[in-house]
């Protein structure tokens with residue numbers, strides 16, 4: 243058995259790459275800042291009430307793929323590579 247590092251958080255900043263905000267709430271086994279937490283909440287709500295209820299019954303590990311899916315929809319403004327070429 244692998245011993246866990248206890249309840250020590252290894253993510254001190256937001257899960258979203260490029261976001262330097264302090265963590266506010268857990269998202270799966272990771273943590274996200276308040277702004278992104280609200281964003282995540284909205285994203286889940288958009289998926290409908292069934293998703294909302296299903297999510298409530300999921301374990302942290304089960305939530306991870308969902309968090310990853312949501313994280314892909316997040317664009318951090320600071321990212322210089324994200325600028326779309328104009329034609």
Ligand SMILES: [Zn+2]
Pocket residue numbers: 256257258261262263274275276277278
């Ligand atoms: Zn964030």
